[in-house]
Amino acid sequence: MRPIFITGTGTDVGKTVVSAIVTEALQADYWKPIQSGFASGTDALSVQQLLPPSDRIVHPETYKLFLPASPHIAARQDGVAISLENIVTQYRSIQQQRPTGTPIVIEGAGGIMVPLNDTQFVGDLIEQLQAQVILVSRNYLGSINHSLLTASYSKQKQLNVMGWVFNDHFMNYEQEIVNWTGYPSLASIPYATEVTPQFIQQQAEAIRPALLQQLQ
Template sequence: MHNPLKLIVAGIGTEIGKTVVSAIVVEALQADYWKPVQSGALEDSDRETVRRLISNPVSQFHPETYRLREPLSPHAAAAIDGVDISLTAFELPQTTNHLVVELAGGLMVPLNDQDLIIDLVKQLNLPVLLVSKHYLGSINHTLLSVEALQNRSIPIVGIVFNGPETPATEDFILNYTGLTSFGRIEWETEVTNGFVSRNAGKMRTLFEKYDAGL
């Protein structure tokens, strides 16, 4: 890699596999990890999950800007905790390493009464790796997510497909959007370090091609 790569892992919705993909990218790049907002599961947060799944000794895990108790949309969880989420509170962690930023929920999820997750993406000014999971309706959700990003001139690194191979869906999305496939992650009931390491090897090759094209 020529320079440290900083990117955002976003999903087309919730329970899409962003944390697993984030772990794979962190391992592939030996990158640092940061999740700006954690809603619920504070004792077993996504930061701790990713830390558990990676094997390299380089990655650092930066603390969340907001840690909210309830597993709800950030605006609702923050209201319960008596917290006001402000875009101005978010600052990228200081690091000379690669950085993976994992979002909470989908792009149009509210942070407060005015701002959405996608507004945070725009403010952070990093390219997005979009995670799409195969289910009935996922084409619609994927294309809407791509359109929302493109409408705000947010660059998209590519799309990761999550789940069993579905050529009709994958081919259509890639042909329609013109975006690059960053591989497909087989859905696993139990994700292990070995699973992450195997997929990280494939992902590393894709990032080397991406870096060479910059």
Template sequence: MNRIFVTGIGTGVGKTIISACVTTALEADYWKPVQSGSEEGTDTQTVRALVPEGITVCHPEAYVLKEPASPHLAARMEHVTIDTAEIVRQAGLLQPARRPLVIEGAGGLLVPLTDDILTLDLVRDLGAGVIIAAQNYLGSINHSLLTARVLQHAGVPVIGWIFGGDYHTNEDDVVRLSGYPRIGRIPQAVEVNMAFVQQQAQLLSAPLKALLA
């Protein structure tokens, strides 16, 4: 599976750090096709600073929106039309050698990209397998299992879960009830830098490659 889509159970659950770790573990390329809230910096800039130079290519976004809002709302406010067919076309151009491509989504699966198209629709059109980023907080079991159920009903292949933050037994319940495997977990760090990402990537490498085989 050469396209890996990283989604989250909500906003702020560590998708970008997880994307950097997965990208490093697989020596893949990275792409965030739709970025909103760009005035606060972009996720591509963050990942570029965390992955090894000379291995990973961090491709430029297809759409960059200033407003920190859902892509469909930010695009509406900035008079931009997001064309998901164009995103799929660009994805094909980014993989001429079938190199793995880690694609980071904006928010969760049911975040609208346009008035009619959800992130889930784009995942299906890309033919990507999904890694779900999750953290423990009040309500996270519900958010996690809702995300899993949506993917199950949509028939989208799921690689597994990567958890972040402090460990909680909730993780075990989410894995058991969803039926999707735990790839690993990324602990809370005082400082997230390239050394930390490389350390976590080494731990994720074997389970990731086994699940992708």
């Protein structure tokens, strides 16, 4: 099975919550190869706390950068350069550690056009990992533009997009984004004042049929 890469229209659109939901729905492993900023914790730790105990693995980051900024800036601050080859090598190692067919959910950093180094972007990493893609869009003023630009780039790169997961509720235009982009809606995650393991399990059960229908 190809890995499932969770990316989105930008920062703070709900990728980590969606990653936890998809990981639970598919009984998958979770991996965030690039973490920028960890003073208040990491996304991997958040996912681990939201998932019930099981034999699934939350794999360590390839790059854990101190500054909460674009990965190429955070890496420069730490005196390192992000190498997509290193990330792909770790992915292959993860594959070898796990039983054949174990799904792997990979959470990206920021949006799909976030730079990882001087020449490569999140979209290039998706391409090298040969991943299936879930696009996350949070409903806010301006999200239509950001969603359509994300879809346009995905089509330009010929990425294998499974569909959209929408977050929150700001007016009612999710179906219009689906129609304009041609990518299906996999789920619409309701607003929650507190995200709990129970909430993750409920949303995982709801999204599971749509995920299984799109998986390759």
